[in-house]
Amino acid sequence: MKDIKLRIRSMESTKQITKAMEMVAASKLRRAQENVTRSRPYFEILFDTVCDIADSSPAFTSPYLEEREVKKTCYVVIAGDRGLAGGYNHNVLKLAEAEMAGKNVTVVPIGKRCVENFRAHGYEILTDAWAEAGGVSVSDCFTMARDLSDRFLGGEFDEVNIVYTNFVSILVQQPAIMRILPLHGTGSGEKHQSETVFEPESQELFARIVPEYVGGLIYGALCECIASEQGARRTAMDSATKNAEEMIDDLSLKYNRARQGAITQEITEIVAGSNT
């Protein structure tokens, strides 16, 4: 009877913790969600514009547009800083590893879990300067983007992909891969008829715009990831709290039964004693 009591108590404190974590995640989620809805139009328009450019300019070439033979691929992988978020970290890392299998890769991990994972598995890590996903600001994204674009131009790798988690809704988060460099059009083959003026001329223009574009995409992906993480954590903690409640109910039932059993036995003993 005593152990049951102890277990109920420990269950209750666990429940309190998961409940508190759920509340925290819920409030963070609200903020992160606002962030996502605010930054989404930017993300989309930026993407469309650059696709348009890639489509519309058959005449001009840029090292950013050129498809090279892929000898080495760079992956920017964004995961969480902390665990206890259900399958969130696992899903995105699994997708990343499946994608990387058998390729010559270098990784830019963002988020503590991510850094730990890739280090433990012996992947080549380009930089771990952004170990904390929560602390990455817009300007960090642009610094990272400039660095990546420079290295891409320098031929250090021939492809840059980003692995992140798409925030579909509070309940659904979808890990995804997006290729950011080299640039690619929508592939619709639809060319703009009228001529386009580039100012300054294309080489220099691209050198300025591409890092901005890459930074914008990284930032957008990061916003999605943060919202996803909080969403996943909220769901996970919600079900943990429900489980704890169920277990407490179950244990209370057992406890009451045991208590009743003990009392009945005692009464029987007393009655039997007084009868003789």
Add this chain to the structure above:
Amino acid sequence: MATFELQIVTPDGLMFSGEAESLLVRTVEGDLCVLPKHINLLTALGMGEAKVVADGKTRRAACIGGMLSVMDNKVKLVPTTFEWADEIDADRADKAKSEAEEKLSHRDRLTDHELAIAEAKLKRALVRRSVAGRKQ
């Protein structure tokens, strides 16, 4: 009056969406004014003031970095920072300016990277201040 479709988006959200009569921005090569039926154009933005004329009213804003694209009379302005003049926190810009100046006053102690950051901060603060109507 003829108008064109204008969208202004930043990482902080959609700042403007609708019909505009003209748009003046500072690009890396100098000031540029977009009017309706402008030729298709793509350019990178510098740091400076932007003016949007819509519904006969002119609105000023601080506009920094990013790009401008004009495609078939649709204009997309995608800056990294865009703040309407009346939303700028002038005191904060003042503070940022003095902080950056303070940092730059002993520039020999800074690394190249830190120097670049401080200079960029100073420029941003100056643009904000001038748009907000402060004396330099």
